[in-house]
Amino acid sequence: xxxxxxxxxxxxxxxxxxxxxxxxxxxxxxxxxxxxxxxxxxxxxxxxxxxxxxxxxxxxxxxxxxxxxxxxxxxxxxxxxxxxxxxxxxxxxxxxxxxxx
Ligand SMILES: [Zn+2]
Numbered sequence: 001x002x003x004x005x006x007x008x009x010x011x012x013x014x015x016x017x018x019x020x021x022x023x024x025x026x027x028x029x030x031x032x033x034x035x036x037x038x039x040x041x042x043x044x045x046x047x048x049x050x051x052x053x054x055x056x057x058x059x060x061x062x063x064x065x066x067x068x069x070x071x072x073x074x075x076x077x078x079x080x081x082x083x084x085x086x087x088x089x090x091x092x093x094x095x096x097x098x099x100x101x
Contacts, residue, residue: 016077022081031060034062043057058071069091070090071087072086
């Protein structure tokens with residue numbers, strides 16, 4: 001079997017960009033974000049000892065609310081909708097803005 005290795009290579013497995021857009025969709029649904037909200041999904045290294053080496057960090061930017069972010073401590077390709085929903089329950093606001101019922 002021959003393998004073509006792109007020297008400019010992004011080492012992205014098949015389905016990576018589809019999963020990124022799924023994670024964006026799940027995030028928008030879970031937070032009821034409007035269309036103009038920007039959701040940025042990145043797979044980054046995680047240095048916590050009990051974690052897999054990769055984690056997914058999601059940043060949410062929209063005009064009407066403070067920036068928010070959450071992380072799923074799994075590789076992107078293993079991150080599913082439940083992981084996103086769980087992580088959103090521990091969402092952090094990047095700047096203080098609290099509304100308590
Ligand atoms: Zn981690």
